[in-house]
Amino acid sequence: MGTPSDAPELRRDPIAGRWVVIAPDRGRRPSASPSEAPAPSADGPCPFCPGNERSTPPEVDARRDPGTAPDAPGWRTRVIPNKFAALRPAGASGPEAERSGIYERMEGVGAHEVIIESPEHETELSALPIARIAEVLEVCRDRARAHAADPRVRYVLPFKNYGAWAGASQEHSHTQLLATPVIPNVAQEELAECERRWSGTGSCSFCALIEHERAEGTRLVAEDESFVALAPFASRFAYETWILPLRHASSFESAGGGELRALAAILQRTLAAMRRALDRPCYNFLIHSAPARQTALPWYHWHVEIIPKLSLASGFEWGTGAYINAVPPEEAAERLRAPERAPAERPAS
Ligand SMILES: [Zn+2]
Numbered sequence: 384m385g386t387p388s389d390a391p392e393l394r395r396d397p398i399a400g401r402w403v404v405i406a407p408d409r410g411r412r413p414s415a416s417p418s419e420a421p422a423p424s425a426d427g428p429c430p431f432c433p434g435n436e437r438s439t440p441p442e443v444d445a446r447r448d449p450g451t452a453p454d455a456p457g458w459r460t461r462v463i464p465n466k467f468a469a470l471r472p473a474g475a476s477g478p479e480a481e482r483s484g485i486y487e488r489m490e491g492v493g494a495h496e497v498i499i500e501s502p503e504h505e506t507e508l509s510a511l512p513i514a515r516i517a518e519v520l521e522v523c524r525d526r527a528r529a530h531a532a533d534p535r536v537r538y539v540l541p542f543k544n545y546g547a548w549a550g551a552s553q554e555h556s557h558t559q560l561l562a563t564p565v566i567p568n569v570a571q572e573e574l575a576e577c578e579r580r581w582s583g584t585g586s587c588s589f590c591a592l593i594e595h596e597r598a599e600g601t602r603l604v605a606e607d608e609s610f611v612a613l614a615p616f617a618s619r620f621a622y623e624t625w626i627l628p629l630r631h632a633s634s635f636e637s638a639g640g641g642e643l644r645a646l647a648a649i650l651q652r653t654l655a656a657m658r659r660a661l662d663r664p665c666y667n668f669l670i671h672s673a674p675a676r677q678t679a680l681p682w683y684h685w686h687v688e689i690i691p692k693l694s695l696a697s698g699f700e701w702g703t704g705a706y707i708n709a710v711p712p713e714e715a716a717e718r719l720r721a722p723e724r725a726p727a728e729r730p731a732s
């Protein structure tokens with residue numbers, strides 16, 4: 384069906400029903416194979432550093448000092464299209480799924496952006512002042528709002544890869560944002576399970592979970608008047624941590640300035656605790672939100688998932704979709720609450 388080209392496309396697996404992005408351009412980006420160096424290579428000038436703005440695609444948004452020009456120094460946070468995008472903007476109308484026999488595919492329409500968190504090359508997100516982390520989160524929210532307004536887009540995922548083991552190919556600290564024309568399977572599964580429970584109980588699973596965890600306390604990592612950070616009851620990965628807003632809201636796009644400042648504070652605290660307790664782990668974080676333009680679902684609750692990369696998935700995980708986690712979440716939460724202790728032992732893979 385069609386000749387292979389460099390344009391990204393989505394293909395639906397007819398056996399598992401999941402969407403896969405086939406993006407040949409991604410093969411040309413700097414290598415981030417975990418079999419190579421544990422940190423991304425720093426060869427050549429960093430395209431994300433101030434002064435090198437011309438070596439990236441033109442910026443689509445930035446928080447910069449008054450009087451400074453786009454694609455020139457003077458920015459604090461800068462958004463650019465990913466040079467090796469998994470999905471690209473194209474066409475006026477939404478892509479149609481195209482069928483051929485048992486196969487289904489779709490043009491890889493969407494967006495893949497990089498949010499450069501800071502002009503300082505060496506500074507990790509959690510080392511920024513809270514106001515600057517809040518600004519990064521605000522930029523993520525604003526980009527999520529902009530993409531969610533596009534009728535071609537059905538889902539927006541802000542995420543971060545920190546370190547080569549987490550898939551980062553640039554050392555300079557950055558967050559990314561993906562806007563997709565389909566609802567990814569992981570989001571679909573969460574939405575379906577939460578809706579199923581809500582139709583039986585009339586309550587949001589996340590709200591129920593927050594209430595339970597705050598009362599029990601053993602899996603709490605941190606809490607304040609707006610958010611709670613906790614090790615989920617059925618954590619898939621060692622030291623997996625979720626950050627949940629106490630206020631029920633299905634969409635990250637609805638978060639206000641005060642809420643994002645509070646999120647910045649608890650995110651900084653949680654990442655700093657992981658850094659101390661786990662000896663600067665590679666990690667991913669992602670923000671799960673309701674699908675685009677579905678801003679007030681009573682059964683879904685936006686949240687942040689942080690996954691330190693301490694071991695690789697094995698055949699057990701790939702074969703079953705189930706996970707083996709060597710660190711009980713109660714123990715993980717205890718270690719993260721007591722960050723002054725010696726680094727925790729990494730689980731064997
Ligand atoms: Zn840099």
Ligand SMILES: [Zn+2]
Pocket residue numbers: 587588589590591630631632683684
């Ligand atoms: Zn809720």
Ligand SMILES: [Zn+2]
Pocket residue numbers: 573671686688
């Ligand atoms: Zn989630």
